Amino acid sequence: MKTCTSDINKKNCNCTYPCSKKGICCECIIYHKRMGELPACYFPDDIESGYDRSIDNFIRIYKQRGAGYLC
């Protein structure tokens, strides 16, 4: 059985919102998908901190900045 690597995930997570799902990426993705959103890691830090995780916001930022900020 695969063990959750939440400690490693947290090191790669740019989310600044206080949340119990931080580092538990499977729960994070499911939550935001149900909300019609994307997780924090799809947004650059200066946009993530505004907590608008909508797909519309992602498309807007992606068009402005390209894929370079996604790592």
Ligand code: SF4
């Ligand atoms: S991206 Fe969303 S679900 Fe994931 S840790 Fe941040 S606030 Fe929580």
